[in-house]
């Protein structure tokens with residue numbers, strides 16, 4: 001059984017899924033870290049693979065950019081494919097001056113600068129699974145990965161708007177960084193009774209203008225992917 005956006009049959013996708021925004025990154029992760037990766041989807045180029053990581057079945061699939069795209073793929077994974085855990089692995093722009101590029105952010109909450117939340121009950125909180133969040137912190141500490149843990153803001157806007165650069169306003173509300181998908185993942189996971197966590201690498205420091213080079217992006221990405229894969233091991 002497939003969906004309008006996913007050609008996978010039931011059973012093709014593992015219960016534990018990593019979701020980078022970029023489908024080509026999903027392919028790179030599957031080729032770099034998984035044994036015997038098998039492609040289960042290429043509809044709209046949103047590549048997805050299942051393979052073994054340290055003997056455990058793991059899937060990796062692109063989410064695309066923004067809440068509507070993440071919302072579609074995450075809903076179908078939880079609701080149609082019996083997925084129980086989705087870990088977003090993405091990049092973000094730092095909104096706090098003391099949060100440098102390369103640092104990891106564990107998103108404890110998603111503040112809303114987007115339209116997606118309108119589809120959910122007003123009392124639903126866009127927060128991650130508590131045990132995944134705890135475990136990710138422990139893994140970062142054990143691996144000496146510099147990280148911060150706190151709220152992020154999920155925005156519909158990558159570029160400045162005619163109303164001013166709204167994400168910077170969320171810095172005053174405690175947002176560590178801005179990205180575009182975490183709120184959709186957290187609300188969708190909760191309403192589908194799934195587990196979710198967002199791990200983000202700071203690729204741009206929006207206060208200072210510092211940005212990661214192409215090579216540095218890959219090195220930082222590895223630390224984040226390896227932390228996410230370690231979560232699959234429990």
Ligand code: HPA
Pocket residue numbers: 091092093157158178179180203204206
């Ligand atoms: N805005 C939104 N998403 C991002 C950014 C940003 O500045 N940097 C990396 N992902």
